[in-house]
Amino acid sequence: MSSRISRTARTRTGALAASAAALLSAGLLHPAPAAAATPPAKTPAHATAAVLDLDAPGSTPVVRGADRAYDTASIVKVDILATLLLQAQDEGRRLSARERDLAEPMIRRSDNAAANALWRQIGRAPGLAAANKRLGLTATTGGTGTKWGLTRTTAGDQIRLLRAVFDSGGSAHKGSGGLDAKSRAYVRTLMGRVVPEQTWGVSAIGGPGSGKALKNGWLQRNTTGLWDVNSVGQVTVAGHRYLVAVLSDGSASMSDGVRLVERAARSAVA
Numbered sequence: 001m002s003s004r005i006s007r008t009a010r011t012r013t014g015a016l017a018a019s020a021a022a023l024l025s026a027g028l029l030h031p032a033p034a035a036a037a038t039p040p041a042k043t044p045a046h047a048t049a050a051v052l053d054l055d056a057p058g059s060t061p062v063v064r065g066a067d068r069a070y071d072t073a074s075i076v077k078v079d080i081l082a083t084l085l086l087q088a089q090d091e092g093r094r095l096s097a098r099e100r101d102l103a104e105p106m107i108r109r110s111d112n113a114a115a116n117a118l119w120r121q122i123g124r125a126p127g128l129a130a131a132n133k134r135l136g137l138t139a140t141t142g143g144t145g146t147k148w149g150l151t152r153t154t155a156g157d158q159i160r161l162l163r164a165v166f167d168s169g170g171s172a173h174k175g176s177g178g179l180d181a182k183s184r185a186y187v188r189t190l191m192g193r194v195v196p197e198q199t200w201g202v203s204a205i206g207g208p209g210s211g212k213a214l215k216n217g218w219l220q221r222n223t224t225g226l227w228d229v230n231s232v233g234q235v236t237v238a239g240h241r242y243l244v245a246v247l248s249d250g251s252a253s254m255s256d257g258v259r260l261v262e263r264a265a266r267s268a269v270a
Helices: 002-026 073-090 097-108 112-121 123-133 155-166 181-191 254-269
Strands: 046-055 062-064 212-221 227-237 240-251
Touching: 002 254, 046 097, 046 254, 062 254, 073 097, 073 123, 073 155, 073 181, 073 212, 073 227, 073 240, 097 112, 097 181, 097 212, 097 240, 112 240, 123 155, 155 227, 155 240, 181 227, 240 254
Parallel strands: none
Antiparallel strands: 046 062, 046 240, 212 227, 227 240
């Protein structure tokens, strides 16, 4: 009995092996995959924060971290609006109803369709560059084509942009100078009315009634799956108005990026 069982087992084993070989040669059965390679080490997330105390005499921006270029994601929408307002000033007019209908959701809700329309209207990257030259930005490069979210900027340049909006401003003349008082007030108003679910980032500084006005940006990169998370704006702490810009990249998730930005903002102001 045992010998017959042994012969039967050998026969079945041989038949299974032959069947497997036939399926393998026909491409219907794939060989077991090789052991997965060890995944590369994770790249650490990076953040740069810049702060300017508007109420300190002779104050200059303080930058924590390397003031290198980052992708803007949606914080560029403040720059798009500033460009639109400068162009309207040069034409001797205020924004049209249509322009306001696009500008307001672009800032308050970070509406991308509105940003697409206004990016085209301002002349895309060349229009942005012309405005930034007037506003004193020196390290910001507009995204190619329609990719406004891939504009590159530094925390230092974002402080210059915020200063053009929140400081007292200089001269404003057709074809030269910065934003006039009405334009600055308009941008401030929209940044002060961002929808509640987007009031993270620099808004983590200070407590209730701290006069927060901000714009955030977030973008997951297709190539790495990692997140760019940024936050810029003004907060008031202990009677001082601070302009704060925090740029980051390399976070594993958006929530990680938000925590990184908020930690950097608190540390920079403290």
